[in-house]
Amino acid sequence: MNKQVELKNKRVIASNHVKLGQKNQKGQTYTDINDIFYKAKQTPNFLTGSEVIRAAIKVASVGTSVAYPITPQSEAAALIGELYAEGYVDEYFRGESEFAVMGQCAGAAFGGHRVFTTTAGPGTLRAMENFPMWAGARLPIQVCVTCRGINSPLSIQPDTLEMYYLLETGMLIWHAETAQDLFDFILKGFIVAEQPDVHVPIAVCCDGFFVTHTKDTVDLPPDDLCLTPYDPYRNPQPVMDMETAPIRMMRDPFIMKSNYISYATHASWQQEVKAAVERSRKHTIPLLDGLIDEENTDREILIVGSGTAVSQAREAIRLLEEEGIKAGLVKIKTIRPFPYEEVRQATKNAKHIFVPEFNLAGWLAREIKANIPDNERVYVGPHVAGGMTMPSEVIVEEIKKHLGMEVATRGTLG
Amino acid sequence: MSKEKIVLCEDLADVMPPEYHELVESATFGNQDRGWKDIGSSKELIEQHSLCAGCPESIAFRYILASLPTPEDTVFVGSTGCTSLVFPHVAVHNIHSLFGNQNAVASGLKRTLKSRFPDVEKDVVVLAGDGATVDIGLDMTMQSWFRQEKFTTICFDNELYANTGGQESGLMQKGFVAKMAPKGKNFEKVRLAEIAREAGCAYVAVLTVSKPNRVEQAIKNAVLVAREVGPTFVQLYTPCILEIGKQSMEGLDEMKDAESIGGRFVQKEYITDEAQKLLDSIKEETKARKQAAKKPVNA
Amino acid sequence: MSHYEVKAGPEAFLPPAAASMGNVLPDPGEAHIGGKIVPEEEAYEKAARMVLGAKVPTIFPGPLVLWKWNDHVAEEAKAIRELALEAPMRIIPMADYRPKYPKINQEVEINPNHPNLTIWHNKIDVCIFFGVHCHMANLSLKMIRGGTNCYTIAMCAMAGDEDACLSFRDADLKMINKLKATIKKLKSEGVESQAEPFTQFVMGRSGTIVAPA
Numbered sequence: 035m036n037k038q039v040e041l042k043n044k045r046v047i048a049s050n051h052v053k054l055g056q057k058n059q060k061g062q063t064y065t066d067i068n069d070i071f072y073k074a075k076q077t078p079n080f081l082t083g084s085e086v087i088r089a090a091i092k093v094a095s096v097g098t099s100v101a102y103p104i105t106p107q108s109e110a111a112a113l114i115g116e117l118y119a120e121g122y123v124d125e126y127f128r129g130e131s132e133f134a135v136m137g138q139c140a141g142a143a144f145g146g147h148r149v150f151t152t153t154a155g156p157g158t159l160r161a162m163e164n165f166p167m168w169a170g171a172r173l174p175i176q177v178c179v180t181c182r183g184i185n186s187p188l189s190i191q192p193d194t195l196e197m198y199y200l201l202e203t204g205m206l207i208w209h210a211e212t213a214q215d216l217f218d219f220i221l222k223g224f225i226v227a228e229q230p231d232v233h234v235p236i237a238v239c240c241d242g243f244f245v246t247h248t249k250d251t252v253d254l255p256p257d258d259l260c261l262t263p264y265d266p267y268r269n270p271q272p273v274m275d276m277e278t279a280p281i282r283m284m285r286d287p288f289i290m291k292s293n294y295i296s297y298a299t300h301a302s303w304q305q306e307v308k309a310a311v312e313r314s315r316k317h318t319i320p321l322l323d324g325l326i327d328e329e330n331t332d333r334e335i336l337i338v339g340s341g342t343a344v345s346q347a348r349e350a351i352r353l354l355e356e357e358g359i360k361a362g363l364v365k366i367k368t369i370r371p372f373p374y375e376e377v378r379q380a381t382k383n384a385k386h387i388f389v390p391e392f393n394l395a396g397w398l399a400r401e402i403k404a405n406i407p408d409n410e411r412v413y414v415g416p417h418v419a420g421g422m423t424m425p426s427e428v429i430v431e432e433i434k435k436h437l438g439m440e441v442a443t444r445g446t447l448g
Numbered sequence: 449m450s451k452e453k454i455v456l457c458e459d460l461a462d463v464m465p466p467e468y469h470e471l472v473e474s475a476t477f478g479n480q481d482r483g484w485k486d487i488g489s490s491k492e493l494i495e496q497h498s499l500c501a502g503c504p505e506s507i508a509f510r511y512i513l514a515s516l517p518t519p520e521d522t523v524f525v526g527s528t529g530c531t532s533l534v535f536p537h538v539a540v541h542n543i544h545s546l547f548g549n550q551n552a553v554a555s556g557l558k559r560t561l562k563s564r565f566p567d568v569e570k571d572v573v574v575l576a577g578d579g580a581t582v583d584i585g586l587d588m589t590m591q592s593w594f595r596q597e598k599f600t601t602i603c604f605d606n607e608l609y610a611n612t613g614g615q616e617s618g619l620m621q622k623g624f625v626a627k628m629a630p631k632g633k634n635f636e637k638v639r640l641a642e643i644a645r646e647a648g649c650a651y652v653a654v655l656t657v658s659k660p661n662r663v664e665q666a667i668k669n670a671v672l673v674a675r676e677v678g679p680t681f682v683q684l685y686t687p688c689i690l691e692i693g694k695q696s697m698e699g700l701d702e703m704k705d706a707e708s709i710g711g712r713f714v715q716k717e718y719i720t721d722e723a724q725k726l727l728d729s730i731k732e733e734t735k736a737r738k739q740a741a742k743k744p745v746n747a
Numbered sequence: 748m749s750h751y752e753v754k755a756g757p758e759a760f761l762p763p764a765a766a767s768m769g770n771v772l773p774d775p776g777e778a779h780i781g782g783k784i785v786p787e788e789e790a791y792e793k794a795a796r797m798v799l800g801a802k803v804p805t806i807f808p809g810p811l812v813l814w815k816w817n818d819h820v821a822e823e824a825k826a827i828r829e830l831a832l833e834a835p836m837r838i839i840p841m842a843d844y845r846p847k848y849p850k851i852n853q854e855v856e857i858n859p860n861h862p863n864l865t866i867w868h869n870k871i872d873v874c875i876f877f878g879v880h881c882h883m884a885n886l887s888l889k890m891i892r893g894g895t896n897c898y899t900i901a902m903c904a905m906a907g908d909e910d911a912c913l914s915f916r917d918a919d920l921k922m923i924n925k926l927k928a929t930i931k932k933l934k935s936e937g938v939e940s941q942a943e944p945f946t947q948f949v950m951g952r953s954g955t956i957v958a959p960a
């Protein structure tokens with residue numbers, strides 16, 4: 035199982051086939067990702083999550099973006115269209131369905147573009163066949179998933195169940211808590227996903243509405259800087275442009291026909307995709323400052339979460355503190371690769387581990403239970419779904435109830 | 449890439465298997481006048497594959513590869529089906545991603561290549577079965593035509609799902625008894641050529657692969673019109689001899705029957721005025737070029 | 748930090764990917780030996796000793812160096828040839844990655860989908876990968892480790908291959924030449940090549956010109 039990668043002040047090397055300092059057609063200066071985040075002056079802006087996606091893509095040197103309407107990502111996808119009209123994105127159009135959109139994204143990535151798209155809920159599931167295909171084909175496409183409900187009856191409201199379906203696709207899966215995370219993850223996500231040893235797709239997920247449609251203060255670097263463009267030749271597979279050897283090349287040939295092949299090839303291929311996801315740790319740790327954030331993990335009560343559940347947990351911890359109950363917090367930023375070792379370390383002192391989630395499956399709790407010793411310490415919940423909010427008081431109550439403490443009675447919902 | 453780059457490194461060339469020597473020495477990359485007549489006298493862009501012996505898809509592949517105007521700058525997009533057994537052995541970059549999404553992939557690919565190589569004509573050609581084109585992928589096939597995506601779609605119409613063992617497809621003839629159509633197919637063969645015309649294709653051709661010169665002309669027309677005018681579509685009858693119970697030698701007769709008067713594959717073309725104008729001017733240019741080449745140099 | 752030791756097999760029916768066992772790729776200026784990160788210098792020495800100590804050391808040049816698709820690869824191809832002559836090593840090409848139909852000639856070709864066939868047939872005990880795309884290299888390297896006793900050395904032009912027993916990163920012309928120089932130096936110090944005598948095959952358009960022996 036995975037060991038923790040040492041930091042050693044590593045700098046992530048982005049593509050350097052374009053000279054840093056050179057300007058693009060829009061007058062933006064190609065800048066190293068580290069300099070964009072850690073050297074350039076950051077200015078606070080008050081924006082919705084959708085506007086934050088636009089701000090990130092404006093400086094991301096994206097080649098192709100393909101759009102399709104579905105709440106709550108429609109606004110962001112349309113804003114990227116504006117960027118295209120202004121000349122910040124090379125190609126943009128509306129596809130005919132999410133399944134087609136992801137195929138169009140694949141075509142663009144096979145041809146050597148940096149590709150960005152957005153989807154949500156039913157769109158994610160409609161597109162599903164494409165995600166393991168992207169990963170198997172080593173296409174570093176970024177899809178921003180603004181999570182919403184997926185089952186009948188239809189719901190446009192936030193629910194993170196769809197992330198469960200993404201876990202074994204072979205994609206990197208990062209979960210943004212705030213609009214600031216969303217901005218950072220989108221830009222850093224390109225750089226990590228495109229490393230030649232990683233080179234797999236990335237889903238940057240956020241909770242719909244809570245992140246996409248509320249305004250928040252976000253620190254942004256100047257928009258006259260931009261990422262260096264994708265270099266399609268720093269690729270673990272040949273790019274399909276008829277400019278690279280070998281020309282007798284099918285992406286990707288069937289290797290399971292018994293007349294030529296050992297089945298081991300397919301198994302080895304799958305292992306290689308998983309390995310690529312693991313390799314991303316080395317590049318992600320310095321850029322995201324670790325795969326998890328920890329606060330007071332020496333305490334006996336811990337809340338472990340991802341996405342906006344973390345914000346609610348933080349407030350719950352403050353409320354508990356008022357009552358003299360001390361709890362710590364672990365925020366998980368990357369669901370794939372899962373920070374096994376980090377979570378094991380961070381939870382080693384805990385006696386009670388609570389995992390609040392915006393879905394009824396409890397996939398995060400399952401991941402944690404499967405990977406830490408003495409997993410009866412994990413309390414699966416509290417859960418909400420279908421667009422319900424998760425008031426911090428609910429987390430507080432659930433914790434107190436579980437610990438056998440007195441809880442003020444509460445009216446039923448509705 | 450230019451044909452000068454399709455060469456081996458001298459210092460390691462002599463360890464390469466013979467087919468690669470042949471490929472760099474006598475394939476027709478970069479030859480403006482390449483065509484089906486090169487078959488037999490030059491290296492073909494296809495190696496041995498595992499289609500059934502005598503499968504007309506095999507000869508169709510050979511004619512198409514011989515007829516591409518510039519294989520050195522062409523990328524194919526395929527789909528799941530019998531064609532995927534051939535694509536690994538084709539000396540042109542090609543993509544298989546899923547079953548039925550070929551025209552979506554090609555849309556993204558063509559736009560990207562156009563954007564990355566604004567000064568080079570990079571042709572994108574889709575080549576997929578009838579199940580892929582008409583049934584599972586019809587939405588994406590047609591939408592790419594609606595959007596006027598500038599690439600060629602070729603459908604290998606064998607009137608059934610061959611790779612999964614002979615099931616009914618939308619392009620199967622009415623009444624044909626097949627797997628999943630146990631009482632005979634009860635609706636007409638989908639009129640894909642007419643759909644293509646109405647959906648915005650600038651050039652449409654339907655034919656069998658019995659006559660190589662006709663296949664060559666259709667493929668050339670389709671690729672050249674797709675460059676300049678808009679989407680193009682070629683439907684080729686490539687009967688699945690295995691599933692209709694023919695011997696390996698009988699494919700040709702089957703195609704000849706199907707293209708004779710009253711048959712399902714009587715040759716037809718739909719060409720827009722704009723496409724026709726382009727094709728006429730190309731014809732003129734080619735004629736002039738060939739005539740100029742014939743003149744003695746010192747005349 | 749401890750690491751999963753990547754050594755010559757046969758290791759398992761399906762050996763794990765070293766990255767999934769926690770092995771991490773080297774940084775620029777580094778290499779890995781058996782999964783342990785070492786300074787690049789150390790890896791030249793080890794690779795050279797492994798080549799000299801082998802009975803059937805073989806270079807597997809891949810498509811990126813076999814095809815002259817850009818200007819600088821021709822020099823790398825020349826350097827690969829010189830390295831093979833210096834050691835001496837055999838050269839067996841991985842011309843492309845297709846699952847070749849109906850089969851490869853395992854005496855004179857290697858294919859990433861069943862690399863073990865070529866290794867078994869020729870009894871190759873040490874090999875060097877150069878010019879193979881990382882994804883295909885890693886597929887092969889895992890299968891070789893799974894089913895053969897061949898010691899694998901990857902000269903990767905990008906970030907390195909954890910699934911090789913020894914891997915360089917950022918490999919280029921200079922690095923091939925440096926490996927050659929290291930072999931030469933060791934020989935001058937008295938380390939003798941243990942390679943069995945062989946004839947490098949020569950192929951032409953119509954087939955084998957000089958058969959391997």
Ligand SMILES: Cc1ncc(C[n+]2csc(CCOP(=O)(O)OP(=O)(O)O)c2C)c(N)n1
Pocket residue numbers: 528529530531547576577578579580581604606608609610611612617
């Ligand atoms: C999503 C999906 N559904 C079904 C299949 C199974 N499948 C593979 S090939 C094929 C039939 C192909 O038929 P066609 O496109 O006509 O090509 P042919 O084999 O006849 O040349 C089917 C149904 C698949 N691979 N993927």
Ligand code: SF4
Pocket residue numbers: 498499500503504505530606610611687688689690691
């Ligand atoms: S099954 Fe039919 S279409 Fe497929 S290779 Fe055989 S004859 Fe051709």
Ligand SMILES: [Mg+2]
Pocket residue numbers: 577578579604605606607608609610617
């Ligand atoms: Mg068919």
